Amino acid sequence: MAPTVAKRILVVEDEDAIRETLRYNLAREGYDVLEAATGPDALNVARSERPDLILLDVMLPGLSGLEVCRVLRQESSTPILMLTAKGTEVDKVVGLQLGADDYVTKPFSFNELLARVTALLRRSDMSARPTGAPEIEEFDGFRIDRAARTIHVEEVELRLAPKEFDLLSLLLRNSGRVLSRQAIIAAVWGNRFYGDPKTVDVHVRWLREKFEPFAQIPFRINTVFGVGYRLDRIGAIEQSS
C-alpha cells in the first residue's frame, strides 16, 4: 500500500479515561491524535492545529461542546462528531442544528465510533477534492455523473439546476442519514453563505417537485423536524433482480 499522510483527529473530552482510551485506539488505527479537555482548549487546538476531524464531548468544563460546535462551525467545515450521553435527545438535535455532522451516544463501542469517523473523513475528502472523486456514482436507481453534472433516475434524466444537482448528490451519498440545514449549507453553498437557511427548504421543495412525475424513484426526501432532511429509500419498491 502507498504511504498516506495520517489524518489528524482532535479528541475533546474531559474524562481522562475516555480520552486516553480514544487516543490509544485511534493511534493504533494510524491516526494522529490531538487532545483537549476543556471547551476553550478545544477552540485553541482546533484553530492552531487544523485537525481533519473533531470528536467533541457535550459536557465540558469552560464551554460546552455545543457552544464549541457553534463557534467552530462558523469558522470551518471540519467534520464534527458529537459524543452525547445516553438519554439526552436534546443534545443530538441541538448538536445537529448547530452544524455537527454526526453523533454517537455514550457508551459506544470503539468500532461504532471508528465507522463514523471513517465515513465522515471519506465524505469530507470527497467534498474537498471533487476532482479526485469518481466521475460516475450509482445508487439504487440513480446515476450521478459528476463530469456532466447530470442525475439519471431509471434512465430518465432529472433536469436539475446547479444547486439542485449538488444538493441531491449530497443527499444520495448520505442516504439514510440526517443532514442538518447547516451541514447542507456548508456542503452545497459553502461556509461563507450568509443567506437565509430557508434556502435549503426551498431547494428541497423544488427537488421534491422534480421527483413527483417519477413514481419509480426509489427514494424520498423526508423532513426531520427541527433538524433538517434525510433521504430514505422507499422499502415498498424493491428491484426485482
Ligand code: CA
Ligand atoms: Ca464530559
